Amino acid sequence: MLEREVAKRIFAQEYNESNLTFKESDDQYAPLYLLTPTGARCNRVFITGTLTEKEDIGESAEHWRARVADPTGVFTIYAGQYQPEAAQMLSLIEPPQFIAVVGKTNTYDTGEGIITSIRPESIQVIDAETRDRWIIETAKHTLERIAALGNDDPDVTKAKEHYSPDLEQYKQMVLQALKSIGTRQTVEEKPEKDDAEKVGFEVMDLSKT
Amino acid sequence: MVKDIAEQLKSRFSEMGLDVPLEDIESKLDELTNKFGVPVDEAKRSVVSQYLKESNIPRGEFYGKDSNPVKVRDISSEGQWVGLKAKVIQLWQSESDSIAQVGLIGDETGIIKFVNWAKSARPLVEEGKCYVFKNVVTDSWQGRFQVNFNKNTEIQEIEEDIEVGSSVEDITGAIVDIQSGSGLIKRCESCNRALVKGSCGEHGKVEGKYDLRVKAVIDDGKIVRDAILNREITEKLTGITLDAAKKMAEEALDPSKVVDVITEQLMGHYYRVKGPKVGRYILVEEMERAVPVSDGDIQDAIAMAEGL
Numbered sequence: 001m002l003e004r005e006v007a008k009r010i011f012a013q014e015y016n017e018s019n020l021t022f023k024e025s026d027d028q029y030a031p032l033y034l035l036t037p038t039g040a041r042c043n044r045v046f047i048t049g050t051l052t053e054k055e056d057i058g059e060s061a062e063h064w065r066a067r068v069a070d071p072t073g074v075f076t077i078y079a080g081q082y083q084p085e086a087a088q089m090l091s092l093i094e095p096p097q098f099i100a101v102v103g104k105t106n107t108y109d110t111g112e113g114i115i116t117s118i119r120p121e122s123i124q125v126i127d128a129e130t131r132d133r134w135i136i137e138t139a140k141h142t143l144e145r146i147a148a149l150g151n152d153d154p155d156v157t158k159a160k161e162h163y164s165p166d167l168e169q170y171k172q173m174v175l176q177a178l179k180s181i182g183t184r185q186t187v188e189e190k191p192e193k194d195d196a197e198k199v200g201f202e203v204m205d206l207s208k209t
Numbered sequence: 210m211v212k213d214i215a216e217q218l219k220s221r222f223s224e225m226g227l228d229v230p231l232e233d234i235e236s237k238l239d240e241l242t243n244k245f246g247v248p249v250d251e252a253k254r255s256v257v258s259q260y261l262k263e264s265n266i267p268r269g270e271f272y273g274k275d276s277n278p279v280k281v282r283d284i285s286s287e288g289q290w291v292g293l294k295a296k297v298i299q300l301w302q303s304e305s306d307s308i309a310q311v312g313l314i315g316d317e318t319g320i321i322k323f324v325n326w327a328k329s330a331r332p333l334v335e336e337g338k339c340y341v342f343k344n345v346v347t348d349s350w351q352g353r354f355q356v357n358f359n360k361n362t363e364i365q366e367i368e369e370d371i372e373v374g375s376s377v378e379d380i381t382g383a384i385v386d387i388q389s390g391s392g393l394i395k396r397c398e399s400c401n402r403a404l405v406k407g408s409c410g411e412h413g414k415v416e417g418k419y420d421l422r423v424k425a426v427i428d429d430g431k432i433v434r435d436a437i438l439n440r441e442i443t444e445k446l447t448g449i450t451l452d453a454a455k456k457m458a459e460e461a462l463d464p465s466k467v468v469d470v471i472t473e474q475l476m477g478h479y480y481r482v483k484g485p486k487v488g489r490y491i492l493v494e495e496m497e498r499a500v501p502v503s504d505g506d507i508q509d510a511i512a513m514a515e516g517l
Contacts, residue, residue, distance in 0.1 A: 003489075004426065004431045004433050005433075006247050006428055006430065006431060006432060007383070007385050007428045007430065007433070008430060009430040020398050033240055037369060044385075046383050046428060046430065047475070089338055098479075100383070100387065100476070100477030100478075101476070101477075102385040117378055122385070122386065122477070123477075124473070124476040124478075126477050128502050130477065130478050130479060132501075132502045133479050133499060133501075133502050134383075136506055136507065136510050137428075137429075137430060139514065140509050140510055140513065141431075143510075143514055143517060146517060147517060152296035156407070157259070169517075171514055171517055174510075174514045175514050175515070178510050178514065181502075181507050198260050198353065198412070208302060
């Protein structure tokens with residue numbers, strides 16, 4: 001049985017700086033991996049952030065493009081007819097709102113460079129608490145990867161050869177993300193949990209019409 | 210080569226009181242290996258099965274009582290005759306007459322489901338006691354391995370206590386998927402299997418009885434597990450009782466309303482789950498929202514970054 005891919009935790013900045021994809025076999029169903037500068041091998045990711053913009057760019061059918069900001073940058077997500085649940089959620093959620101996205105990595109070669117995006121499997125409205133936890137978790141996983149860059153793991157070697165990552169830069173990225181948690185809590189009010197749930201209920205009512 | 214094997218089989222058959230002409234065995238083996246190009250082991254197995262079937266002898270008797278002793282972790286294929294030294298961890302309620310007992314047994318390396326079939330007429334085991342099981346057969350059901358008892362299974366209680374290892378998993382992670390078959394489901398009254406479109410895999414179209422369960426995928430960014438929440442845990446965690454779920458489905462005229470509400474609650478949020486691990490599944494015994502992050506957590510992470 002095919003093992004389910006673990007959902008990796010990556011900050012937007014690192015995700016967007018990734019441009020190396022590979023497969024482990026020639027099989028057309030073999031999973032496609034995106035290797036990030038700190039050596040994370042991603043096929044599925046779990047990200048959280050603030051939905052800041054959404055737009056239906058579809059011509060005949062709905063096709064949503066949305067921007068989800070974390071403290072380091074912005075993820076781009078695309079949901080069309082093959083991601084019906086995620087597309088429906090996007091049509092209903094109004095930015096700004098904290099959301100969690102589980103999705104597959106996606107890359108597009110413009111000819112001048114690789115653009116990364118996420119094809120969502122699911123999107124949910126979350127609260128600030130869940131987002132804070134994600135930031136800490138993603139920070140820790142990123143730091144562990146940075147610390148492991150000295151090892152001779154094949155993925156690490158590949159990442160080092162391809163990106164020659166500047167460790168200090170990624171360390172600063174992590175610190176910036178961590179420090180944003182405290183700041184945000186003092187500067188803004190945490191969104192009421194009730195609000196998040198209200199959106200949820202609207203979603204379900206509409207789904208029945 | 211064929212001749213040697215044929216003689217081997219002939220003598221084993223006669224030990225069992227079965228008189229089979231050597232030439233018969235030889236010509237069957239010869240046909241399979243030479244005419245059909247079947248590997249020797251498979252040819253041997255095929256011939257043995259044929260004679261055993263004709264004389265109604267269970268395979269275990271032919272292959273002897275010395276089934277290969279293994280550890281739970283090493284069980285990775287079906288149809289193997291094995292022996293286990295294990296502790297009975299849990300007995301499940303079986304409403305099927307064909308099953309005398311069903312539950313979980315475990316050793317230092319893991320836990321596995323066992324089925325004690327009624328027709329095998331084996332002694333019953335007790336929860337919490339340790340046994341040596343000889344001649345059990347590995348099997349798989351829906352991607353999970355299990356062991357089945359049969360007429361040749363020997364069950365012997367032992368005094369020593371087995372420390373069931375790596376059995377309980379404790380993981381904190383995000384719920385990244387709620388799988389189909391979650392929410393308000395129906396089970397077959399006779400075998401307790403979940404119905405698919407009103408049908409039981411074993412008993413066909415049945416009325417069924419309602420149950421509540423959740424199959425949630427929990428992922429901590431390093432490992433991913435399927436957490437199985439039974440009715441009790443589901444009710445406690447979601448606050449939706451089985452009765453409330455039935456009412457919810459009735460009012461919405463849609464049984465999937467329940468799983469929608471549960472998905473809404475759990476997806477994308479962090480939970481801590483604890484329970485015995487069986488293969489890639491965790492049979493959840495405790496589940497709660499992960500404790501909120503504290504300033505201390507943030508400071509620890511900052512210190513970790515600055516220490517690099």
